[in-house]
Amino acid sequence: MSATNPGHAAPILPPIPSPHRYAGLYVYDFGGHVSVGYTAREIQVLRESPAHRDGQAYEIYRVDDRGAIELRGVLNDRLTAREAICFLRQDPHHARRDFDRIRTINEAFPFPCPVELQLARTGSFDPPNLTSLTFASASSTAVSRWLAQHAADLGDRVEGGINVCSQLGSTRTDRLDGCRLSAERGLDDRPADEVLRTTHLPIQRLGRVLDGHSETAGG
DSSP states (O other), X not given: OEEEOTTXXXXXXXXXXXXXXXXXXXXXXXXXXXXXXXXXXXXXXXXXXXXXXTOEEEEEEEEOTTOXXXXXXXXHHHHHOEEEEEEEESSHHHHHHHHHHHHHHHHHSOOSSOEEEEEEEETTSSSSEEEEEEEEGGGHHHHHHHHHHHOTTOOSEEEEEHHHHHHHHHSOEEEEEEEEEOOOTTOSOOOHHHHHHTTTOSBTTHHHHHHSOOOOTTO
16 A cells, blocks of 8 residues: 655555445544545545544545555545536537436446536637536546546547636536436445444445445444
8 A cells, every 4th residue: 555645654554345446435544543435525524523623534546456555645625626627519419419428328337426517508618518527626536537437538628627617607607408416326425424423433335335235333
C-alpha cells in the first residue's frame, strides 16, 4: 500500500475482501483506528462531527491486479466542491444522443457516485449544445474512470472541472432534459446516523458492496 499525503504516515489498513470493489471509496483514520469504505458525503458527515472532525481522510485512488491499494490524502474543500464535465456538440441531435447514451449505459453500469445529468443549450460554451455531468469533486477520479471504461467518445469537445461547474450555474442555460443518476448499488450515501453509529467497524458497507445487503451495527 502507498499513500500520497505530505505530513501524514500511511494508515495501516485492515484486511479488505475484494479490495478492487472499494476503489473510489474512502478510508478514515480516526487516530485510534482506521475504517475503510466511506463515500465522499459520508466523510463530510465524519468531518462535521465534533467527535471525529480531527481524523484524516484518504481516497482509495487505485487498486492494482494484485489487490495492492494506493491511497491519496483528501482536503476538506474537495469534499464540498462540485465539478462538472460538459460534452459539447455542434449538432443538437448529437448532444441528445450523448445524453440518451449516458442514461442507457448507466442502467447497466451505474456511476460510482450520484451524478446530475443535463441536456442543455447555452451561449457560454462553443459548441453551444451540451450534455453535462455534475458530481462531488472528490469523486472526479471515479467518474473519469467510468467514462473511460464505458463512454470514452462523447462530444465534439469536452470541458471539465470546478470552474466549468461554476460557469454552468452562473450563465443562462436552456435546460432541455435532465435527471439524477443514482450510484452503483451498495455505493449510495448512507444516513448520517448510520455513518456515526458504525464508526467502530473496520470495513464499512461490507455487505452492501459485496452482495447488496446492509451491514449491521455490530457486524
